[in-house]
Each structure stands twice: as structure tokens, then as C-alpha cells.
Amino acid sequence: MAILSVNAGSSTLKFSIHPLQDGAVQPAVMTGNIQGLEPGGTPDMRWTLDGRTQQRTLSAGSDAFAAALDGLRSLLAAEAAVPDIEAVAHRVVHGGRSFRSSVQVDDEVLAKLERLNSLAPLHQPHNIDGIRAFRAAFPGLPQIACFDTAFHADLPEVASRFALPRALHDEGVRRYGFHGLSYQYIMGTLLDRSPRARGRVLMAHLGNGASLCAAHEGRSQATTMGFSALDGLMMGTRSGTLDAGVLLYLMERGWNHDRLQTLLYKQSGLLGVSGLSADMRRLRADGSDAAQEAIALFTYRVVREAGAMAACLGGVDLIAFSGGIGEHDAALRADVCAALGWMGVQLDEARNAQAVGDDIVRIDAEGSAVELWVIPTDEGRVAAQAAAALLAAH
Structure with missing residues (x-):
């Protein structure tokens, strides 16, 4: 079994497939990127497997993102070296106050995440659109939202406050921090080495x-x-x-x-x-x-x-x-x-x-x-x- 990890942007979709061995996640056996997902774009899928990079131009039709997911689904089915996918892990930039750790996505979770769109307008709406599209394309798989803010969830109080009225802080106007998935990886790598x-x-x-x-x-x-x-x-x-x-x-x-x-x-x-x-x-x-x-x-x-x-x-x-x-x-x-x-x-x-x-x-x-x-x-x-x-x- 494996986890499909994805990062959906405004015009790109990055993906990687990580096998599970005795419950532990392994380095990716396949990585890839689909570009040209903007309205009217032509999706171009490139992926690397077993050290070989390949490319395929996808037929977009009216929905480039849907075409990209069709292409990805076909690719996963065609490659015998790719394990069966157990779940899809989505990078989501902002978890706000509600999500301090990863969560399985349902309609209620999506509604809460959409309320944070204005706090990360370059990323959050596209992250959420990606989750919706994957739910439709892979209806039998759990969709897991993984947050860039989670690594900073336990910031000291003095580091998370702004010098604004207390009522605004209590509403969630505070410092959250981002790039948490990257920092978690860097920190784990360093702890193994130094x-x-x-x-x-x-x-x-x-x-x-x-x-x-x-x-x-x-x-x-x-x-x-x-x-x-x-x-x-x-x-x-x-x-x-x-x-x-x-x-x-x-x-x-x-x-x-x-x-x-x-x-x-x-x-x-x-x-x-x-x-x-x-x-x-x-x-x-x-x-x-x-x-x-x-x-x-x-x-x-x-x-x-x-x-x-x-x-x-x-x-x-x-x-x-x-x-x-x-x-x-x-x-x-x-x-x-x-x-x-x-x-x-x-x-x-x-x-x-x-x-x-x-x-x-x-x-x-x-x-x-x-x-x-x-x-x-x-x-x-x-x-x-x-x-x-x-x-x-x-």
C-alpha cells in the first residue's frame, strides 16, 4: 500500500507516491508534476519512476484539472511498480484555529477551510479545489488535509500574539506561521544527523x-x-x-x-x-x-x-x-x-x-x-x- 501526496496550485499539481512498510512511510517511488491547469490550458504531465523521467500531454476538454486527474488515475493503473493507493494526503496552507493537526476531510471540514481563503489567497482556494476534485475522482479513498500551520500550533503565547485588542486575538487574529510541512521535514532530518x-x-x-x-x-x-x-x-x-x-x-x-x-x-x-x-x-x-x-x-x-x-x-x-x-x-x-x-x-x-x-x-x-x-x-x-x-x- 502507499499514500498519494499532492499539492494543488492555481495551474499545477505536484504529486508523489510513498509506499508504506511496516506502517512507516518510505521515500517516494514516483514523483511528478502536471502543469497547464489554468482555464484554457493544456495539461502536461511529467513523472519520474525508477530514475526515468517521462512526459505526456493530456487532452484537456473543458476542464483541465479533471483531465489531469484522469491522466493521473490512468498512470497509476498502468504502472505495475506503483503500490495500491490507500489515501490521498493534501498539503493545505492554513488550518486556522480549528485544525492543529491533520484531519480526514468531510463537508464540514471543507466549509471551515473555505473560511480561511482570504488569509492565503494564493494557495488556500486551490488547495480546497484540489481536495474536492480528488474526492470526486477517487471516491473510495480517504482524503487527508495536512496543514502548514500545524508545526507552529504550540508557539509560545508571547510569540503568537499581536499588540491588538484582546477581543481580536480571541477571534483568531494571531500569528500562525507557515511552511510547517517543510520545517517538520528539515527538523526530522537534522535530528537524525546532528x-x-x-x-x-x-x-x-x-x-x-x-x-x-x-x-x-x-x-x-x-x-x-x-x-x-x-x-x-x-x-x-x-x-x-x-x-x-x-x-x-x-x-x-x-x-x-x-x-x-x-x-x-x-x-x-x-x-x-x-x-x-x-x-x-x-x-x-x-x-x-x-x-x-x-x-x-x-x-x-x-x-x-x-x-x-x-x-x-x-x-x-x-x-x-x-x-x-x-x-x-x-x-x-x-x-x-x-x-x-x-x-x-x-x-x-x-x-x-x-x-x-x-x-x-x-x-x-x-x-x-x-x-x-x-x-x-x-x-x-x-x-x-x-x-x-x-x-x-x-
């Missing part, structure tokens, strides 16, 4: 979405993202932390909710500052002043927030980089580590240059006061583990 992982750990999930998490004894103590997935670090197209007075100023000038939401989620960050792209790789290749300014600001914000996380922990014993940028951008890691030299961080330049994101690599120099790691994340496996645990408990 005694320092039980100490003061700073994890950096740096990609199109970006955040930092401070952990101690394997548990989240502070994180840069808050009530929504907008707070904290500058991101690909999101602003990160912003003076609320800017929003009041724009509202006075006539900006409405939808225009502000588009600005903050889709037109800011690396894209907004550079005017070129949200892709760090393209900005690195571009020699313009605007591109370099965007990179410098991204780096500065990581360093600034890393200092805040270190203060919350009273120091740092280990730093781990992950996410698309954290795993692949050696220059970013070098610049961040240089700026954190005051903490005793010393980078091994050769190891750092060789860490390309496919393997777990330790990159600190001999004598560094802080261990440095590059950990390619695996959110799909964590979601599969959560789904398997939930099924076993029931």
Missing part, C-alpha cells in the same frame, strides 16, 4: 514563498510569517513585513481590497523591486542595477530576520537552508553567512559551492561556532506520514 539539532536551530525556507523558523528541542519557538502568508521576509511576488500605515495611505488614495491584495501578493517582492522577474536565477543572470537591488534587499531581509530569530533563541547552534533558493543559490547562502559572522558562523566555500540541492550537505568550516546545513525539503513525505499516522490512529 546532536545540535536538539538545541537552538534556525531554519530558512527560501523560495518563491520564504520564511524563517526558530526552533528549540525540535519545536517551533518563533517564525517570520504570521496571520497570513504575507508577513516576514520579502518573497518572489509578496512584500513581506510592511508598515500598516502604507496600506492606510493607499486606502486614502482610493485603493480597494482587491487592488491591495494584488499589490501585496502578486506585484511586490523580487518581482516588484526588480521590475523583471520573481525568479532569483533570472535576477542573478541579469546585470541591471534593479536586479541587483532586489537581490540585495532579499538578502538583507533574511539577515535582519535571522538576527531576530537568534535573539528569540538566545543564540544559534545550527542553521539549515532549504527551499528553491536556499537549496540552489550558493551565493545567497554565502552572503547570509558572511553577514552572520558575528554569531561565529564560518562557511566552507568549497562545500557551499558543491551543494546544489539534490543531497543533504553540511557546509560549515572547521571551527565554526554554528553548524550549517543544506537540506532539500520533502513536504510530500511529511504529508504522507501525517496521513498514515491519522489512518493508523483510527
Whole structure:
């Protein structure tokens, strides 16, 4: 048996299949991605099995997502090496106050999750649409929602509060934190490899979405993202932390909710500052002043927030980089580590240059006061583990 782990976005569907062995979830035997799921798009499915990557263009018809699920269902039936699927684990960004751990989805759960759409508009509606589509396409399988907020569910009270009236806090206006599936995987990987992982750990999930998490004894103590997935670090197209007075100023000038939401989620960050792209790789290749300014600001914000996380922990014993940028951008890691030299961080330049994101690599120099790691994340496996645990408990 196996767990099918999926992450449904606005135009893509990522999937991985994780066998169960003696109740334990194993690394994926198949991974894949279906692109072109936007209205009018042509689904393109690519998957890797036994070291071979294959591609198939699907006939979309009127519903690209339905065509994608038909293609996925046919693929699973045709591949003899793929175990039977026992359940589908869905990455869901926001669990709010109601969901502190994974849950089997029913109509009541979906209704509660839909109320959180405005807190993660780039992700939550598509996560929920994905669950609905999989329920229809795989009616006999349990659908399990696994939450990015769950890893931070036990944040200390002082770390989860905003300085707002108590009534708003009691309604759920508080810091939740995100990227929890990634942080859970990173933390578990570190605990298997380093005694320092039980100490003061700073994890950096740096990609199109970006955040930092401070952990101690394997548990989240502070994180840069808050009530929504907008707070904290500058991101690909999101602003990160912003003076609320800017929003009041724009509202006075006539900006409405939808225009502000588009600005903050889709037109800011690396894209907004550079005017070129949200892709760090393209900005690195571009020699313009605007591109370099965007990179410098991204780096500065990581360093600034890393200092805040270190203060919350009273120091740092280990730093781990992950996410698309954290795993692949050696220059970013070098610049961040240089700026954190005051903490005793010393980078091994050769190891750092060789860490390309496919393997777990330790990159600190001999004598560094802080261990440095590059950990390619695996959110799909964590979601599969959560789904398997939930099924076993029931």
C-alpha cells in the first residue's frame, strides 16, 4: 500500500507516491508534476519512476484539472511498480484555529477551510479545489488535509500574539506561521544527523514563498510569517513585513481590497523591486542595477530576520537552508553567512559551492561556532506520514 501526496496550485499539481512498510512511510517511488491547469490550458504531465523521467500531454476538454486527474488515475493503473493507493494526503496552507493537526476531510471540514481563503489567497482556494476534485475522482479513498500551520500550533503565547485588542486575538487574529510541512521535514532530518539539532536551530525556507523558523528541542519557538502568508521576509511576488500605515495611505488614495491584495501578493517582492522577474536565477543572470537591488534587499531581509530569530533563541547552534533558493543559490547562502559572522558562523566555500540541492550537505568550516546545513525539503513525505499516522490512529 502507499499514500498519494499532492499539492494543488492555481495551474499545477505536484504529486508523489510513498509506499508504506511496516506502517512507516518510505521515500517516494514516483514523483511528478502536471502543469497547464489554468482555464484554457493544456495539461502536461511529467513523472519520474525508477530514475526515468517521462512526459505526456493530456487532452484537456473543458476542464483541465479533471483531465489531469484522469491522466493521473490512468498512470497509476498502468504502472505495475506503483503500490495500491490507500489515501490521498493534501498539503493545505492554513488550518486556522480549528485544525492543529491533520484531519480526514468531510463537508464540514471543507466549509471551515473555505473560511480561511482570504488569509492565503494564493494557495488556500486551490488547495480546497484540489481536495474536492480528488474526492470526486477517487471516491473510495480517504482524503487527508495536512496543514502548514500545524508545526507552529504550540508557539509560545508571547510569540503568537499581536499588540491588538484582546477581543481580536480571541477571534483568531494571531500569528500562525507557515511552511510547517517543510520545517517538520528539515527538523526530522537534522535530528537524525546532528546532536545540535536538539538545541537552538534556525531554519530558512527560501523560495518563491520564504520564511524563517526558530526552533528549540525540535519545536517551533518563533517564525517570520504570521496571520497570513504575507508577513516576514520579502518573497518572489509578496512584500513581506510592511508598515500598516502604507496600506492606510493607499486606502486614502482610493485603493480597494482587491487592488491591495494584488499589490501585496502578486506585484511586490523580487518581482516588484526588480521590475523583471520573481525568479532569483533570472535576477542573478541579469546585470541591471534593479536586479541587483532586489537581490540585495532579499538578502538583507533574511539577515535582519535571522538576527531576530537568534535573539528569540538566545543564540544559534545550527542553521539549515532549504527551499528553491536556499537549496540552489550558493551565493545567497554565502552572503547570509558572511553577514552572520558575528554569531561565529564560518562557511566552507568549497562545500557551499558543491551543494546544489539534490543531497543533504553540511557546509560549515572547521571551527565554526554554528553548524550549517543544506537540506532539500520533502513536504510530500511529511504529508504522507501525517496521513498514515491519522489512518493508523483510527
